[in-house]
Amino acid sequence: MPDSTSPTTTTGAGRKLAALVLGLAALVTVMLCAFALPSVNSGPHDIPVGVTGPAQFTRALEAKLDGDEWDVRVYEDADAVEAAVHDRDITGGLALTPEGVDVYTGTAGGSGTAGAVTALGDGVAAQQGTEAAVHDLVPFPEDDPRGSGLTAAAMPILFGGLLPVIALSSLFPGRDQLRTRLLGVLLYALAAGAAITAFLQFGTGSLDGDYWLTSLGLALGVTGLSGTMLGLHALFGMPGFGLGGAVLMFLGNPLSGLPSGPYWLPSGWAELGQLLPPGATGSLLRANAYFDGAGATTPVLVLAAWVLLALSLVALAGRRGAERAATPTPATASVEEAVA
Structure with a gap:
């Protein structure tokens, strides 16, 4: 039986494969830089x-x-x-x-x-x-003198911001339910902030501060993270979600400074980390849990900017979906002309 694969099809598949391989190699390199360089060059900086x-x-x-x-x-x-x-x-x-x-x-x-x-x-x-x-002057609580609970909270906060987007997008798919997904993210952020703070403050004794202030700060951080991922998913589909997740996970997590504080990261890396949701959320958590809100202004502004970005992405996705729905496809246009 003759091979029906044309040279053009083979060339196109080869280009896609090459682009995928190069893209994955670049991603792995970025991951290595994000995890290895800050660790190798960690120490007091400014x-x-x-x-x-x-x-x-x-x-x-x-x-x-x-x-x-x-x-x-x-x-x-x-x-x-x-x-x-x-x-x-x-x-x-x-x-x-x-x-x-x-x-x-x-x-x-x-x-x-x-x-x-x-x-x-x-x-x-x-x-x-x-x-x-x-x-x-400002030690960790007696129940957790090394701050182990605070350090362990980094990954749950990160994954807790990514997974709800997949769940909401599966349960409430389509442009018509985009607002429902956004509402779900907001409600989830409030619930997650309250639950994480309750566990760390009353369960492990890792936090020491005003419970509601700390939980609202965490809710703001989760909203910025989950909302941005929701907007990327709604606007670009899984490629947008994957790229955003890679940036937040492989750059945001190691550069957050949550275990050691941002001054233990190399200059440049530390500033970048504090501009990403995980780093800003960690700084806001420290400020509210141990310093009575001192130093909270900058991370609040950073997270507020991410929330505004998330709302903008969701609004743009909704508008683009409405435009596509209003534009007739060629087949629909032909049927309408025939009926006319």
Whole structure:
């Protein structure tokens, strides 16, 4: 039996196969960069640290720490350093006193950066021939002193933002039910925020803050993530959903800074991570759960922008679907002409 496959068909299939292979290879490379580079280059990067004491001490410390690791800020006294830690203006600070060196940290803001500030204080104290007294101003709760629950929440929040889109799109398909899917995302975000916060705060004791404020912050993050994925799926189908999921999962998750804090990631990577929903959600969760909302403004604005993007994508998908429905197909037009 002769082969009916034409050269044109074979060429087209070859191009598609080549494009698929190259695209997957590029995706794997991006995944490797996103996971490996931040880990290999992790460490203190532009950590804001406060110092106070005699002018000679602060000037010497500024000169010593003039590099990429630290962002030194001078304060009038130890009380000002403590207030700056609570306000999340700095991650920690050093105060030289007649008794020695006081080290102020906020472990809940990032255990890696708190450890780096502590090590810095120990080194300065050794040079002064004295000892360092460490004051953890914002520790993790006693039930979870290492913040394990917070770290473990990263993947559930991410997958919890992706899976509902598939479920809603399967149960309520089509353009006519797009608003139903959007409503489902909003309701799910509220329920997920309340459930995740309840488990972490009352189940594992990993969070310590106003329950409703924390749950609403998580709901905002889930809305930005799930809503964007819903809009991409409605507008571009599974390719849009797959591309968006790859970006959020393979870039957003490792760059979120949730386990260590953003200052432990390389410069550039850290800023990118905080502009993606997982990173902004993690920062907002820290702010609400441990710092009474201090530092919440920027992640709220970032997540609000993602929510607006999601609404825009959904509106565009609905408009495009309405235009397609209003445009007669060639077969329909022929029938109408015949009837006329």
